Amino acid sequence: MKYLCLVYYDEKMMAQMNQQEWDTLNRECMSCVDNLQSQGHFLSGAPLHPVSTATTIRVRNNQLSTMDGPFAETKEQLAGYYLLEARDLNEAIQLASKIPPARYGSVEVRPVRELQAEGNVGYV
């Protein structure tokens, strides 16, 4: 079996950490990945930029509409994920608009950031 683990927290809480605390947490995540990897459990995973960097797309009547922010309605539930390589956000939006369920629900496009030993971009 494969399992997807989705990570949630309150960004406001994270924003209160100082750079050192934040970098420490990021280093913990890096060693967590290392552990899982050495045990053969880790397939893929990445931290995301804050929710303010999100773009939500929908396709209705063959028309793409792009909106800022996470716009999933409460009656929509998470159904899957695609990790895409794209030149920039515009290409990512075009690729995501081809994901079939974009015609029924919505697809949130969020940039992935890199875990670093220090100097991690935090929340404001």
Next chain:
Amino acid sequence: MILQRNGKYLANSETLTRSSIDHIYRTESRRVLATLIRLLGSFELAEEALHEAFAAAVKQWPEEGVPSNPRAWLVSTGRFKIIDRLRRDAKFDTLQDQIADKLENESVDPADLADDQIEDDRLRLIFTCCHPSLAQEAQVALTLREICDLTTEEIARAFLIKPTTVAQRIVRAKSKIRDAGIPYEVPPPPELPERLESVLQVIYLIFNEGYAASTGDDLLRLDFTDEAIRLGRLLNQLLDDSEIKGLLALMLLHDSRRTARASADGNLILLEDQDRSLWNQKAIEEGSELVREAMNAPSVGMYSLQAAIAATHARAPTYADTDWNQIAGLYTLLLQANPSPVVELNRAVAIAMKDGPEAGLTLIDDILTRGDLEKYHLAHAARADLCRRLGRHDDARSAYQKALELAQLEPEKRFLQRRLMELNE
């Protein structure tokens, strides 16, 4: 302001250079900024570069004279200042050195180019500021700041919010552009319609903010209508599209009635009561010509149709002599292109003028019964007006009353109160 030189006597030639630097700042700074953003890949670095470039011009030009290619000179100088600064900081941070290397190697020195050989990047800047991934309020703030060069204080005053709120919106928008990887480019043709729509929306929103503030005492805010028209002209000059022409025409035609629209004491004057000799004929001619071009396009969009309606009004010698047939027909087309209850309401008013108040009232009552415009003061005001014309004074009175409760703008409230008083006389 960077061009200020205090406490020093300016010789004649120096004064001349100063005034030409001011002039170059006004005409070139946005274009130079747009190119610096492309070359440096960052809004923040580009703004710093622009500042440094003009500071260098103020220092050097009075002695060396204004270069023959000031635009290219400014781009080149700004870019080198940033590379130098990154090199200095590189002593503490090797990453800065790599960025400086990359910047230095990737482009030719613009100083060797003539001004018209420098690519015009303003369209890139417009599409980036109005990217649909940014919240609309951020798009508006960024456009006014980066393209119109308004200060955060000026933007804040117009939107009745705090300057810090505006500044925060701009900072957040810039980090989103960077972190989400919003590219600095004009979208390719298949993506253009959707992207252009959000650009036109931002410009029209800025125009409307100036034309009729949604709350408060100022009926007209002249600066913002001017900024929006300037933006429309710039966009029309950079990109050929019938809806750009339509929007520019619409703004010009609305603006042509600027002085006729409010009395000296700030009261609202309706189209039917306006002194048409006050209408700006030059703006009407320009707008009407743009409407003709826009209406010739293979597909006619909603801005072009609204402009065509405004042009029909502009042509009429009096309110009664307006071609209501044409206006009702255009509203029917507009309703197909852009179904909305407000458009439906306007169509009903045109039909009342064409076929009599009874026909219009039936349509308005239909819309109000559906509940779509229950909270829209102009729907009740229109209903009141038709009832008044039909001699149904009690119905008119209660509809004016309802409109008055919902209206927010002071001049509109005063207008409705006047109508109510006339009815009671």
